[in-house]
Amino acid sequence: MLKHLISNKLPASHPLTYLFLAFITMAGLSYINFMPGLVNALAGDIGFNEAEAGQIVAFNGYGGLIGSIIAIFLVRRIQWQPTMLWCLVLLAAFDLSTVWVGEFSAITSGISDFISILSWRFSAGIFGGLSLGIGFAVLARLNNPDRAFGTLLLIQFSIGSIVMYLLPDLEAQLNAYAVFYVMAGFVILSIVLLPFLPTLGITNPESYTQEKSRSVSLTGSPKNALLLMLGIITYQIAASAIWAYVGLIGLGADMSNDDVSMYIATTGLLGLPGAMLPIISGNRYGRLYWIIAGVAMSVVSAIMLSVTHLTPLLYVIAMSLLFFSWPAIQSYLLAVTAEQDPSGKLSTVAAVVSSIGLASGPLIASGLLSEESFSLMLYVCAAIFVLSFFLLFKPVQAQEKEHSMRLPAQYSS
Template sequence: MLRISTFSTAIATASNQPGLRHWLAALLLAFITMSGLSYINFLPALVSALAGEIGFSEVQAGQIVALNGYGALCGSSLAIFLVRNIRYRPVLMTALLLLASMDIATLWLDDFLLLLGWRFLAGLAGGLALGLGVALLARHPYPDRAFGALLFVQFSVGSLVIYLLPTLEAMLSAHAVFYVMASFAVLSLVFVCLLPTGRLLAVPAQAPGASLGSDRRSAVITVLLLLAAMLVYQIAASAIWAYAALIGTAAGIANETVSTTIAVTGMLGLLGALLPMMLGNRYGRLPWLIAGCVLSISAAVLLTFSGQGPYYTLALALLFFSWPAVQSFLLAATAVLDSTGRLATIAAVVSSIGLATGPLLASALITEGNFSQMLQVGASLFVVSLLLLYKPILWSGQHAKEA
């Protein structure tokens, strides 16, 4: 049996190129972090299940998902104050155990208001696990690659679950998606046991990204713009992602074809995540971020023509390719600006706000199966994100480079 007792060294030190220990550390932490908010990876399947056989309306499904996301926001906010002073193993295990229990218990809840509160609490536990996981990933010596691993795991899991879920629903019930979510939390409990013991203490003060005090005002502006860009991008992407399946069916595409299309095009997210994993910050982050935002804008525009199958497929392919790359590079930019991991945890909170707000915004913009207004707003938000990230990425690149 593989014993991973040397991962503390892998997280604390770096060589010129990442070794096997660095990759193993990144992948384990990526899966644990993913499981805290695993439903995001197959959000269309969750929304479709809630708005289908489980019996809620499309708007109610969006609200349930949004409350889960706001619970995650509170949990990640709590992690901000814990990352420097706690022993992460017992906290992570407690959060994941609560999350698994609440996901299973959801099967017996059919009252809308009760389910709203219950999923908020489940999100609270998952958000805490997410925040701690992000802090650990931020302290990885290769943050671009570590966050690329996170997005790689997310899109791998998302595509696989969306592809298998119809079969699982036939075998179990419409609640199969909650069985899957609980299973990920349980598996993450095992992975936590393989991680090193200790506290999430700050790394040495002279680590990359730790010396920004010489221009405090520019640093603050950089951080705020960077977080704003991340927030706006996540709102737009999650709004479209939440209703991706319903956009296809509303356009007259068969349910089975929609599920297959989402699963297959979602695999392109793996390629998008591989960019930061393989390249790191070797060629800079800005060109990839600009390209990713442009592709995302194109995806939102193309989805307005989703009645034609090729446009629907191409749009999802563009979105799924660009989303993980954009998020990985933005998270890595926050990691190099603060070596303690606290800023990355704040970024996780901001990301949770965006992920929760996107479905809620989308539910307010759709009218009787018409998604045009929502898609137009999504395209506009991608443009805003591109404008917001340009200067902070340039500034951070001048002050902090990958080790």
């Protein structure tokens, strides 16, 4: 079986194609999946304060934003696999050398240098964002975008839970920089998986003609596309702000580091059924109701975490609501994006928009912290969740109407 896979590339419709491509796309900015662990490490033994930790994560994300913007202009002009390979090789080098940069500055100055780590992670983010943008464009060209992006979210939350559970032990066995070894490991594994994937040419005119039949008229309007992008960015800002500081929120409520990691890891597993919703149901039952329910759960989660005397039970329930709804909403929205533009370019724009939200969330959150209180930040996140719903309602509703209009035509033919 293994010999067959090595000598023959996987078919485009093979389940492993979806799985491998989703994993490689995830690896570009893998830290997003276990961001609380990264923030905890930066604000812990590495030696930065809470605001600096959030800023480092934010600049990593802004580097990813630049890389994803570059990908928008490259995806139709390049052979994606060689470009992806170079991006992954350079990203692995940056991830591994981050440990050296931090330890060298700690030896010479006594503490890890903030500017050095900030600039180094920004540079790493550029190559991670470029690989992410390319991966999004290729995922959008697969036959089933709901399955493609659902698989991506499924992998993200699986990886997030596993890493959050193992990270305390890894830090004890290695050092405070263990999270960067984990990031490099995912990139190296992606390099191993890349040769198995089919060409999936994103510059092939014949492929584009075939995929163009998926396009729709109502949902493809510029206004709806703009609202959809704004909805994605606002939801990501609020979700990533909470995600970045959820570990410190638990520690601030007098929970131990091991307990917080275990709570995040176990509740993060609820992201798996959330990500599987689009894979199982696709668009057969519509996406609007799932999005309404998901945003409502996200709002409740933010409010519960803002409780003054946060108990472990409330903490677990709040995270469960967010971790279940987040992947479902994102995979449905990415599927909507893929249907608006089957060439894959708008999906790459969505990757850029998502990167803006993921990078801006921790940065905005770091500016809303006051005297180690997270309440103001959480209230703002709840309001941003509500705003995202109003932005998303019209484009998703338009696509639901278009889908219902096309179903009778399909049955009559």
